[in-house]
Amino acid sequence: MKNRKDLIHQTAQNLFRQNGYAATSMRDLAEGVGIEAASLYSHIKSKEEILQYICFKMADEFFEGLEEIETSDFAPEKKLYAAIKKHLEVIANNRDAAAVFFHDWRHLSEPFLSDFRQMRRRYENSFRHIINEGMESGIFKKGDTKFIVLTIFSAMNWTYDWYNPKKKLNADDLANDLCSIIMNGLKK
Amino acid sequence: MKNRKDLIHQTAQNLFRQNGYAATSMRDLAEGVGIEAASLYSHIKSKEEILQYICFKMADEFFEGLEEIETSDFAPEKKLYAAIKKHLEVIANNRDAAAVFFHDWRHLSEPFLSDFRQMRRRYENSFRHIINEGMESGIFKKGDTKFIVLTIFSAMNWTYDWYNPKKKLNADDLANDLCSIIMNGLKK
């Protein structure tokens, strides 16, 4: 923890995750940091600025490396695996921030809210392209790409809620197990 | 809408879904209903009472019929399909309430919070039994039952966020498509 601002952000992520953004007061945050509420404002401009930082930092993390995977010459199946693994790693490495990212983005004010929605749509489209590629190349069954992508995201995005990297399952195994279900299903 | 109390609950579900429980004030709710804030209290005891009603009503809906499926003589695959379909129907028929149920249960106070967690655990266990049965009978691949159940729930529970029953996809098709991915995977 190199400075106060980082400590404030980390404490905020943890409290927002536990109680939600709206139900966490600046006095709660100040107490967690160990200073008075008024003192927070020498480091940050507003409560929402913290939320903005968390949401857009996470978005950056998710995007980082995705384009590289998308434009690579991997086969679609390998691309999808790599993208899923990357996504799960970002969640696993930022579990508090991921919870805030998934739950509390709706409390962003404009124009941040619109920006956020647009980034998310762009991100989902990258996955759709990979799925479509796989269908066209014949490796995936034909199906409703939008539905499939939403299902994959659902399965991935809930992991922040239960995944504990300290247990036996590491992010690589998690990605493998999830891909196994998505790719091959439950049936023998 | 037969009475005021129902209108209050329905308005609350809608507002809680849009803004979250904590960020919705009793004055917002009163305005949505079309009365003064103080007047709400002739119909309800407190803000949290509304949340309790929504959460436990949804829990009842989810449980209804599940035991029948679980103890039926269906094959495990058919049981799982029936349970998933039932679960998706409950979400599709109560989309606002489902959103509140999944997001805002954490704002319940004790002892409701503990009761809620216990019910959810019991519900998840029913799904685990079905999966285990399927593994023992040889129809499902062996695997980490807990992980599989969490993945299935993840995929199911995100549908409230995007599923629109007015579009072409009805609840039956949705259950079929989801089961198809879960059972058979994406690959040809």
Add this chain to the structure above:
DNA sequence: CCTACCGATCGGTAGG
């Protein structure tokens, strides 16, 4: 179902 109001708490500022 309303008017009038309560004490508590909210996000944030002034000034040092």
Add this chain to the structure above:
DNA sequence: CCTACCGATCGGTAGG
């Protein structure tokens, strides 16, 4: 980083 404080809003009550 603190003390002192602001106006606004919170969930809820009294009394009719």
